[in-house]
Amino acid sequence: MFESKLPNLAVSIFSQMSALAQQYSAINLSQGFPEFDAPALLKKQLNYYVQQGLNQYSPSSGVPRLQQQIAALASRKYGADIDADSQVTITSGATEALFVAIQSIVRAHDEVIVFDPAYDSYQPAIALAGGKSVHVALQAPHYSIDWQAVRQAISAKTRAIIINTPHNPSGKILQQQDIQALKELVSVHGLYVISDEVYEHITFDGKPHLSMLRDAELLASSFVIASFGKTFHSTGWKMGYCIAPAALAAEFRKIHQYVTFSSFTPAQHALADMLAQQSDHIEQLSGFYQQKRDLLASHLANSRFKVLPSQGSYFLLLDYSAVSDLTDVEFCQWLVAQAGIAAIPLSVFYHDGAGKHDKVIRLCFAKHDATLIEAAQILCQL
Structure with missing residues (x-):
């Protein structure tokens, strides 16, 4: 059966x-x-590159000029020094990137801290990697992280923490004290961070988005996942990317090449133009x-x-x-x-x-x- x-x-x-x-x-x-x-420019450029015949496989890690535009964006927004060639990987949506990041580091019997309420792809991806999700609940109505509860949830088997900021579904964003607490746990326990930042450009009331890309110490242990679909109102294109240290990116790419190999080629060129010409x-x-x-x-x-x-x-x-x-x-x-x-x-x-x-x-x-x-x-x- x-x-x-x-x-x-x-x-x-x-x-x-x-x-x-x-x-x-x-x-x-x-x-x-x-x-x-x-956006009109994005649609226009997609059609242009389709008509130009850029309809075959792109490099598995991504079209180089899109990787370069992403690295430039990370530098402009977060002050991050990113090597486009070795650290930026284009994926078929952020959910693929999350899946691949989890498969890259989670081994049989490893534990991963997940904050509930959580995006529904995390737990199945952890299970398919042979790992176990350890859930820490965020309490209504504020949905703030109780870092003491996180400390108590960590064991010798804990491999990673999944962070989502801005948070779906609560709309909560991490504060500086959250970043400090996370850094402490990553350092003390040797943990990896999978940071789901698909709503990175949508924060309110003048509050900044505290990306893992802002902190070199955190980035050294992090996979940072982003979504063009959320940013450019094009969720049906399924275009995202992952930024990680070169060694982690290399592991990520080993699995990515057997999940989608490469992502929608003409869209990558159109997105590069969008980032270059309409960053506003x-x-x-x-x-x-x-x-x-x-x-x-x-x-x-x-x-x-x-x-x-x-x-x-x-x-x-x-x-x-x-x-x-x-x-x-x-x-x-x-x-x-x-x-x-x-x-x-x-x-x-x-x-x-x-x-x-x-x-x-x-x-x-x-x-x-x-x-x-x-x-x-x-x-x-x-």
């Missing part, structure tokens, strides 16, 4: 809620993708999304929902405890069927479903203003 390697996994909640949104013709604020289009898009991204966060929050001010703080990403959490006694999964199912709004229950981001007691749901505000206003008007009626 066939035995699954991932027996406890089924269709993701994101696919389920998007299907329900389609079934009920609901406003889909569940899955995290932008409602608006990619990145600089404007925080303001663009802060306006949307504030718009949605302001239109929910008179609702019975409690809006939790979002410091980054394009997600907003709502506490619905004054609206319903249903569990968060039940509430989201009711919400899409009866109110025409698709959201994500936060408990699905916890390995044990613990978040269901918090009565919190996640909304994606990467949508047109009219969509957000219409959704808020419906939610205010509940």
Whole structure:
């Protein structure tokens, strides 16, 4: 009889809620993708390079001029001294990069610290590497890391810590005291860091993104994962990258070459042009999304929902405890069927479903203003 390697996994909640949104013709604020289009220059250049015939394999580690633009961006944003050729690897989306990074360092019986609520790809990738996820819960409503709990969770088998900042789903960003605590643990225990920074350019209220790239000591033990899809409203292109020290990047590339070998060639050239010619898009991204966060929050001010703080990403959490006694999964199912709004229950981001007691749901505000206003008007009626 066939035995699954991932027996406890089924269709993701994101696919389920998007299907329900389609079934009920609901406003889909569940899955995290932008409602608006990619920049005109990016689309124009993609078409240009397709027409120019750049449609074959690119080098497995990436098109050199895109690697160089990424290294320049890391220097400009974070003061990082990155060697494009040996440290930057282009991947088919950030999820591939996360998977490959985990496979590069996690061995049988190794333990990896994961902070719940967590992006759903972490645990399966760790399991497929033969490792074990050790979950440390972030508590509502602030979702700050309890570093004493992390210290207690570390054992002789601990190999790595997965960091996600800005955090999906809470919108929390790391502070300097978090970086100091992380550095201490990495140094004392010889740990690796897998840093999921796909929302790196989306932070609010003047707060900086504290990338692992800012700190040479942390970078020496880190895989830093980023996403062009989040930055350039092009999630369907599945383009991301990993920056790591040369020795770790070499291990990463050994596995990457057998996962996708190389990523979408004409898109790599188009992205290089975008970074070179319209870098202001990145600089404007925080303001663009802060306006949307504030718009949605302001239109929910008179609702019975409690809006939790979002410091980054394009997600907003709502506490619905004054609206319903249903569990968060039940509430989201009711919400899409009866109110025409698709959201994500936060408990699905916890390995044990613990978040269901918090009565919190996640909304994606990467949508047109009219969509957000219409959704808020419906939610205010509940």
